[in-house]
Amino acid sequence: xxxxxxxxxxxxxxxxxxxxxxxxVIKKADLMDYSPVRGCIVFKxxxxxxxxxxxxxxxxxxxxxxxxxxxxxxxxPESFFQKEKEHVEGFNPELPWVTEAAxxxxxERLAIRPTSETMIGHMYAKWIQSYRDLPLLVNQWANVVRxxxxxxxxxxxxxxxxxxxxxxxxxxxxxxxxxxxxxDIYRAFVEDFLSxxxxxxxxxxxxxxxxxxxxxxIEAMMKDxxxxxxxxxxxxxxxxxxxxxxKFLDRDNQLQFAHxxxxxxxxxxxxxxxxxxxxxxxxxxxxxxxPTQLIMIPIGPAKTREQVVAKADELYAELKAAGIRVRIDxxxxxxxxxxxxxxxxxxxxxxxxxxxxxxxxxxxxxxxxHSGEKRIVQQDRLIEExxxxxxxxQKQMYEDAKSFMQDNFKSVDTLxxxxxxxxxxxxxxxxxxxxxxxxxxTVKEExxxxxxxxxxxxxxxxxQCLVCEENAKHTVVFARAY
Amino acid sequence: xxxxxxxxxxxxxxxxxxxxxxxxVIKKADLMDYSPVRGCIVFKxxxxxxxxxxxxxxxxxxxxxxxxxxxxxxxxPESFFQKEKEHVEGFNPELPWVTEAAxxxxxERLAIRPTSETMIGHMYAKWIQSYRDLPLLVNQWANVVRxxxxxxxxxxxxxxxxxxxxxxxxxxxxxxxxxxxxxDIYRAFVEDFLSxxxxxxxxxxxxxxxxxxxxxxIEAMMKDxxxxxxxxxxxxxxxxxxxxxxKFLDRDNQLQFAHxxxxxxxxxxxxxxxxxxxxxxxxxxxxxxxPTQLIMIPIGPAKTREQVVAKADELYAELKAAGIRVRIDxxxxxxxxxxxxxxxxxxxxxxxxxxxxxxxxxxxxxxxxHSGEKRIVQQDRLIEExxxxxxxxQKQMYEDAKSFMQDNFKSVDTLxxxxxxxxxxxxxxxxxxxxxxxxxxTVKEExxxxxxxxxxxxxxxxxQCLVCEENAKHTVVFARAY
Numbered sequence: 031x032x033x034x035x036x037x038x039x040x041x042x043x044x045x046x047x048x049x050x051x052x053x054x055v056i057k058k059a060d061l062m063d064y065s066p067v068r069g070c071i072v073f074k075x076x077x078x079x080x081x082x083x084x085x086x087x088x089x090x091x092x093x094x095x096x097x098x099x100x101x102x103x104x105x106x107p108e109s110f111f112q113k114e115k116e117h118v119e120g121f122n123p124e125l126p127w128v129t130e131a132a133x134x135x136x137x138e139r140l141a142i143r144p145t146s147e148t149m150i151g152h153m154y155a156k157w158i159q160s161y162r163d164l165p166l167l168v169n170q171w172a173n174v175v176r177x178x179x180x181x182x183x184x185x186x187x188x189x190x191x192x193x194x195x196x197x198x199x200x201x202x203x204x205x206x207x208x209x210x211x212x213x214d215i216y217r218a219f220v221e222d223f224l225s226x227x228x229x230x231x232x233x234x235x236x237x238x239x240x241x242x243x244x245x246x247x248i249e250a251m252m253k254d255x256x257x258x259x260x261x262x263x264x265x266x267x268x269x270x271x272x273x274x275x276x277k278f279l280d281r282d283n284q285l286q287f288a289h290x291x292x293x294x295x296x297x298x299x300x301x302x303x304x305x306x307x308x309x310x311x312x313x314x315x316x317x318x319x320x321p322t323q324l325i326m327i328p329i330g331p332a333k334t335r336e337q338v339v340a341k342a343d344e345l346y347a348e349l350k351a352a353g354i355r356v357r358i359d360x361x362x363x364x365x366x367x368x369x370x371x372x373x374x375x376x377x378x379x380x381x382x383x384x385x386x387x388x389x390x391x392x393x394x395x396x397x398x399x400h401s402g403e404k405r406i407v408q409q410d411r412l413i414e415e416x417x418x419x420x421x422x423x424q425k426q427m428y429e430d431a432k433s434f435m436q437d438n439f440k441s442v443d444t445l446x447x448x449x450x451x452x453x454x455x456x457x458x459x460x461x462x463x464x465x466x467x468x469x470x471x472t473v474k475e476e477x478x479x480x481x482x483x484x485x486x487x488x489x490x491x492x493x494q495c496l497v498c499e500e501n502a503k504h505t506v507v508f509a510r511a512y
Numbered sequence: 513x514x515x516x517x518x519x520x521x522x523x524x525x526x527x528x529x530x531x532x533x534x535x536x537v538i539k540k541a542d543l544m545d546y547s548p549v550r551g552c553i554v555f556k557x558x559x560x561x562x563x564x565x566x567x568x569x570x571x572x573x574x575x576x577x578x579x580x581x582x583x584x585x586x587x588x589p590e591s592f593f594q595k596e597k598e599h600v601e602g603f604n605p606e607l608p609w610v611t612e613a614a615x616x617x618x619x620e621r622l623a624i625r626p627t628s629e630t631m632i633g634h635m636y637a638k639w640i641q642s643y644r645d646l647p648l649l650v651n652q653w654a655n656v657v658r659x660x661x662x663x664x665x666x667x668x669x670x671x672x673x674x675x676x677x678x679x680x681x682x683x684x685x686x687x688x689x690x691x692x693x694x695x696d697i698y699r700a701f702v703e704d705f706l707s708x709x710x711x712x713x714x715x716x717x718x719x720x721x722x723x724x725x726x727x728x729x730i731e732a733m734m735k736d737x738x739x740x741x742x743x744x745x746x747x748x749x750x751x752x753x754x755x756x757x758x759k760f761l762d763r764d765n766q767l768q769f770a771h772x773x774x775x776x777x778x779x780x781x782x783x784x785x786x787x788x789x790x791x792x793x794x795x796x797x798x799x800x801x802x803p804t805q806l807i808m809i810p811i812g813p814a815k816t817r818e819q820v821v822a823k824a825d826e827l828y829a830e831l832k833a834a835g836i837r838v839r840i841d842x843x844x845x846x847x848x849x850x851x852x853x854x855x856x857x858x859x860x861x862x863x864x865x866x867x868x869x870x871x872x873x874x875x876x877x878x879x880x881x882h883s884g885e886k887r888i889v890q891q892d893r894l895i896e897e898x899x900x901x902x903x904x905x906q907k908q909m910y911e912d913a914k915s916f917m918q919d920n921f922k923s924v925d926t927l928x929x930x931x932x933x934x935x936x937x938x939x940x941x942x943x944x945x946x947x948x949x950x951x952x953x954t955v956k957e958e959x960x961x962x963x964x965x966x967x968x969x970x971x972x973x974x975x976q977c978l979v980c981e982e983n984a985k986h987t988v989v990f991a992r993a994y
Contacts, residue, residue, distance in 0.1 A: 063635060067587045067622065072635055075580035075650065082581060098557035099564060104586075104624075104655055104671050105549045105608075126587075126613035128624065132606055132659040140549065142586075142610065142624075153545060153554055168557065173586055173655065177614035189586050 041375070043310045048254040053183070055304060059313040059376050062183050069181040069188030073297070076376070077184075079321035080300050081191060085171065087223050087318075088193065088295070091215050097167040097195060102149050104173075105140040110148040114273040117147065120240020124176040126188075142175040147241060147266075147292055150196045151274030158288060160279045161200050165208070169195040174296075184301030185258065185512045192296035198276060198288040202267070205289035209265040212293040213246045216261035224299065225316040225427035226250045226306050227435050228260055229458070229507055231483030236467055239292075243267035249482040249507065251435045252305035255456030257482050257509040260302055263293035301512070306431050307400075313377030314400060316427050317420040323380060324349065324416060325373040326358040329366045330385035342384050345394070345412060352413045354420075374399055379423050380416065398423050400430075441489070445476055445496050448508070452477045458509045462492030462502025469497035479508040523857070525792045530736040535665070537786060541795040541858050544665050551663040551670030555779070558858070559666075561803035562782050563673060567653065569705050569800075570675065570777070573697050579649040579677060584631050586655075587622040592630040596755040599629065602722020606658040608670075624657040629723060629748075629774055632678045633756030640770060642761045643682050647690070651677040656778075666783030667740065667994045674778035680758060680770040684749070687771035691747040694775040695728045698743035706781065707798040707909035708732045708788050709917050710742055711940070711989055713965030718949055721774075725749035731964040731989065733917045734787035737938030739964050739991040742784055745775035783994070788913050789882075795859030796882055798909045799902040805862060806831065806898060807855040808840040811848045812867035824866050827876070827894060834895045836902075856881055861905050862898065880905055882912075923971070927958055927978050930990070934959045940991045942967075944974030944984025951979035961990040 041058060042050040056062055061077030073081065089099070105128060111118040121144045128140040143149065150168070158166060175189045195212060199205040213230065220226045228248035238245035242264035250260045268287035270276070276288045307314040317323050326349075328335070328342045339360050349356040359369055366383070373381060383395040396405045396415065400423050407415040438457035442448045448459050459479065463469060473496070474480050484504045492505045523540060524532040538544055543559030555563065571581070587610065593600040603626045610622040625631065632650070640648060657671045677694060681687040695712065702708045710730035720727035724746035732742045750769035752758070758770045789796040799805050808831075810817070810824045821842050831838040841851055848865070855863060865877040876894065878887045882905050889897040920939035924930045930941050941961065945951060955978070956962050966986045974987045 063638065065585045065631070066589060066592075066634060067585045070585035070587060072585065073583035075582050078582050079580065081583075098561065100557050100560050101555035101563075101673065103547045103549045103552035103554065104657070105552060107548055110548075124614055126610045126622075128608045129611045131608035132661075140608075149547070152548060156545065175586070179614075191583065 041310065041312055044253060044308075051308075051310070052305060055308055055312050055375075056183055061300070061304075061313075064183075067188070069178055071183050071187050073191070076321065077300060080303065080315070080319055081297055083319050083321065084223070084299060085193075088215075088219060089171075091219065092169050092193075092195065095167075095211060095215065097169045097197075100168045100170055101172070102146050102153065102170060104143055106143050106146075106149050108139045108141060110152065111141065113148065114241045114270060116269075117241035117273075121145070121176075124178065126175055126177050143172070144174055144176045145292075145294075146170060146172070146174075146194055146196065147270055148274070151270045151276060151290070154196075154198050154288070154290075155274045155276045158198060158276055158278050161281055164198055164200050164278060164288065165204065166198040167195075167208075168197065169193055182301070182512065184304070185298050187297075190297050192294050194292060194294045197291045198271070199290070200278070200280065200286070200288070202289050205291050206265050209244070209246065209263045209291045209293070212291070213248065213261070213263040216263065216293070216295060217248050220248055220250065220260050220299070221428065223316070223318045224303055224306075225424055225431060226260065226302060227428060227432040229483060229485050230487075231485035231507065233262075233483050234463075234470060234481045234504075234506065236470055237481055237483075239264045241266065241269055242292075243269060247483050249509070250302050250306060251438060251458055251509070252302065252512070253308070253434070254305070255438050255458070255509070257458065257511040258298065258302040258305070259482070259511065260299060261293070261295040264291060266290040266292065307427055308377070311371070312375030314427075315377040315379055317379045317424050320377065320379050321355060322357045322373075322376075322378045323355040323420055324357075324382055325369075325378045325380070326356060326382045326384070327366055327369050327373075328358075328360050328384055334386040334389070335362075338384055338386060338389060341389055345382075345384070345409065348413060349416065354413070354416055380419060382416075400427055441492070442496060443492070443494065445473065448473070448479070448496060449477050452479055452510070456510055458482070458507050460488060460490070460492065460505060460507055461496040462494045463504050463506045464495035464498055464500045465503035466498070469495055472497045473508055477508070479510050482507040482509050482511065523792065523794055526735060526790075533790075533792070534787060537790055537794050537857075538665055543782070543786075543795075546665075549670070551660055553665050553669050555673075558803065559782060562785070562797070562801055563779055565801050565803065566705070566781060567675075570697075570701055571653075573701065574651050574675075574677065577649075577693060577697065579651045579679075582650045582652055583654070584628050584635065584652060586625055588625050588628075588631050590621045590623060592634065593623065595630065596723045596752060598751075599723035599755075603627070603658075606660065608657055608659050625654070626656055626658045627774075627776075628652060628654070628656075628676055628678065629752055630756070633752045633758060633772070636678075636680055636770070636772075637756045637758045640680055640758055640760050643763055646680055646682045646760060646770065647686060648680045649677075649690075650679065651675055664783070664994065666786070667780050669779075672779050674776050676774060676776040679773045680753070681772070682760070682762065682768070682770070684771050687773050688747050691726070691728065691745045691773045691775070694773070695730070695743070695745040698745065698775070698777060699730050702730055702732065702742050702781070703910065705798070705800045706785055706788075707906055707913060708742065708784060709910060709914040711965060711967050712969075713967035713989070715744075715965050716945075716952060716963045716986075716988065718952055719963055719965075721746045723748065723751055725751060729965050731991070732784050732788060733920060733940055733991070734784065734994070735790070735916070736787070737920050737940070737991070739940065739993040740780065740784040740787070741964070741993065742781060743775070743777040746773060748772040748774065789909055790859070793853075794857030796909075797859035797861055799861045799906050802859065802861050803837060804839045804855075804858075804860045805837040805902055806839075806864055807851075807860045807862070808838060808864045808866070809848055809851050809855075810840075810842050810866055816868040816871070817844075820866055820868060820871060823871055827864075827866070827891065830895060831898065836895070836898055862901060864898075882909055923974070924978060925974070925976065927955065930955070930961070930978060931959050934961055934992070938992055940964070940989050942970060942972070942974065942987060942989055943978040944976045945986050945988045946977035946980055946982045947985035948980070951977055954979045955990055959990070961992050964989040964991050964993065
């Protein structure tokens with residue numbers, strides 16, 4: 031047991047140092063490694079497989095709603111960024127530039143894409159002539175680069191993986207519908223698939239996407255009370271259409287600018303997943319996004335081992351055939367206790383133990399990583415019981431994350447009150463805001479928190495701005511954010 | 513009919529100008545568009561979906577054989593390329609360089625990856641300590657960049673998409689087994705899934721991958737007789753292990769260099785697919801890789817239209833539920849004749865026609881894009897018949913491509929004979945080769961053809977080098993290549 035305890039101790043407790051806990055977990059669970067390029071990480075198989083599961087689920091949702099995938103160039107000519115004023119101001123400071131290729135200096139510098147509105151805008155202008163070409167509903171899975179000063183694995187890296195949807199529509203109404211449809215797909219995905227509750231709302235003007243008319247986001251609360259923006263959906267108005275000349279002949283034969291949207295989620299969701307559900311024992315994955323959903327561990331003395339392993343193999347084959355992502359660990363050079371800790375640390379949601387006594391009784395033991403709950407189940411009902419328990423864990427993880435968020439969500443009336451709260455304990459704050467950039471800026475200066483969004487649904491409407499005490503125009507969620 | 517004819521005429525006939533035919537087809541079938549960045553294309557949804565189908569199939573094969581996906585950085589520090597001498601010589605002339613980022617000049621230039629042996633070698637050196645860490649079986653799906661002087665959509669573009677497998681092993685024997693296993697996975701995939709017959713063999717030293725000990729390839733013949741290298745698998749020996757210090761403690765506690773492999777296929781397979789199967793009517797896709805396998809076209813006069821479309825919708829739902837990739841075109845603003853041409857041009861393998869007479873007889877008409885064969889089938893046996901016909905088309909396309917390759921495969925004894933053949937008609941040439949770089953070079957200079965590979969299986973072994981007339985060491989396939 032001393033070896034087991036020591037093992038667990040290698041992860042810094044969350045309460046001692048949350049940042050160190052995070053790094054310890056992602057390293058020990060083998061999700062990533064640092065690369066020799068500043069700010070870029072290697073997604074190791076255990077981490078990448080989480081992303082593959084997210085991709086598969088989201089990609090199906092995009093296709094169900096009529097989107098198709100395409101692929102646009104990595105390189106964006108410098109002149110393209112000049113075409114939309116806010117966009118260039120927003121992204122210019124973070125761009126890496128290719129200036130030479132094949133031994134020659136380029137005539138025009140090429141940026142590595144930080145996002146593809148400009149390139150796609152250029153192409154859409156060629157492809158869209160008539161209302162018959164609309165709506166144009168395209169998504170891209172790609173790598174993007176933003177040269178970040180301070181990086182954190184998964185949550186903020188210079189290169190990351192994401193999807194970016196880009197659509198063009200005849201009318202503002204349709205484009206706004208699309209913006210909301212995709213925001214809701216993200217909300218449902220993050221809540222149902224990742225068991226992460228989110229606050230859905232609109233970004234304030236200072237926090238919106240560079241070049242968007244309106245930006246909407248879903249915001250999740252990490253276990254240290256800080257926020258992660260888990261997905262965004264933007265209504266661009268005709269900003270990019272005007273910058274790139276995306277025009278079409280409408281039903282009345284009039285030339286109109288298209289209304290465009292874009293929306294994206296990225297590998298930062300992996301970081302959110304870890305920080306929302308992880309604990310002092312390590313990673314804790316919701317079943318739907320767990321590369322291994324069930325780990326089987328045969329136990330008991332050497333003399334019954336062969337028999338137990340044979341039975342375990344038989345059950346393994348049944349579970350696999352039923353579509354459960356199952357693995358078996360029948361190594362003899364590690365103790366069951368070591369294995370229990372190992373797979374808890376790796377966040378495998380469900381453990382199956384089978385020993386000689388279980389054999390006699392035709393049963394197995396199932397143990398939840400999340401709650402520790404044990405269920406003794408009959409072998410002939412195993413698949414059903416595993417499915418039920420995985421479902422229960424998925425829901426329970428959502429409920430627990432939701433309770434945590436509610437417990438750390440406070441309504442405040444004044445900046446002093448908020449400052450006090452941010453000093454003791456981080457969390458989300460609901461407060462009134464007059465709508466001025468100045469007051470929003472003051473909040474950031476004084477508390478380190480930024481406006482996350484203006485939620486669509488709030489428990490109460492605040493009447494007064496927490497800074498200037500004028501009438502509140504909006505009720506806003508503020509938090510420190512990753 | 514004049515409209516239909518004119519439409520078809522927009523594709524240049526293959527016999528008139530094969531290169532123009534190719535560009536006409538990919539543009540008209542809406543597979544790609546040129547981008548504003550030199551040598552980079554946009555993969556439009558119709559083209560990208562072909563790649564998605566290839567990815568899904570290959571990814572499953574890689575996983576079945578124990579590989580897992582990971583993701584490594586896009587950027588490679590300049591110093592990494594210096595570590596393997598042949599590698600830097602091979603790739604340096606094609607690299608684009610990032611020299612500035614976020615407003616500052618970088619201390620060390622970063623290449624955009626042309627392939628990832630160096631970065632992955634660096635990481636593997638950290639990850640591999642003991643024989644217990646081996647074999648390490650990783651694959652990456654990624655974009656790569658090689659700044660090409662002459663580009664051709666899909667077949668040679670500055671940025672392209674691919675997968676690159678990278679594995680490390682304890683022994684030469686195991687690494688060689690892996691190299692051959694992956695080569696055979698490619699062969700089976702290209703032959704069975706893309707209906708493209710290939711020549712499997714080993715590259716000559718002058719044509720092998722920069723840094724590899726041995727390179728193996730599969731080579732396909734296009735309809736103009738030129739070759740496309742459709743996939744490669746490399747045994748690296750310990751070259752990269754020595755360059756990047758990938759060492760492990762073996763079973764006898766001795767420090768050893770790992771033996772590594774790499775293997776890849778890319779979006780150039782889309783180009784090969786088009787050039788192997790396409791014809792003067794346009795694209796021609798084998799069913800397994802066709803985004804749309806079956807197009808349904810309701811026909812007949814307005815008075816029976818509603819009834820016919822209702823029946824078509826019912827059959828559509830059945831086909832879709834059975835997993836057939838089916839679409840229905842019930843537009844009334846285009847004639848059936850126009851639609852027939854349109855979907856033939858787009859390469860949809862199977863067409864279903866249903867009209868009032870078919871309704872009466874409880875039947876439909878199925879027409880093969882590839883052979884023009886018509887089958888009248890009963891509606892209650894539709895799914896079965898569609899599956900059979902798709903299978904038949906898949907096989908027929910392979911057989912026809914194989915006959916074409918055989919017809920254009922000639923054995924020659926002398927350079928004169930080969931020169932003559934290359935002048936009249938392109939094709940593959942089987943010839944003896946003494947093994948000297950000089951003779952290989954002479955062939956290229958005199959005929960424009962390069963050695964494609966030394967096939968594992970040949971119809972005859974040539975005894976004499978076609979250039980110097982010394983004893984032949986190998987029997988080689990030569991061809992002009994894309």
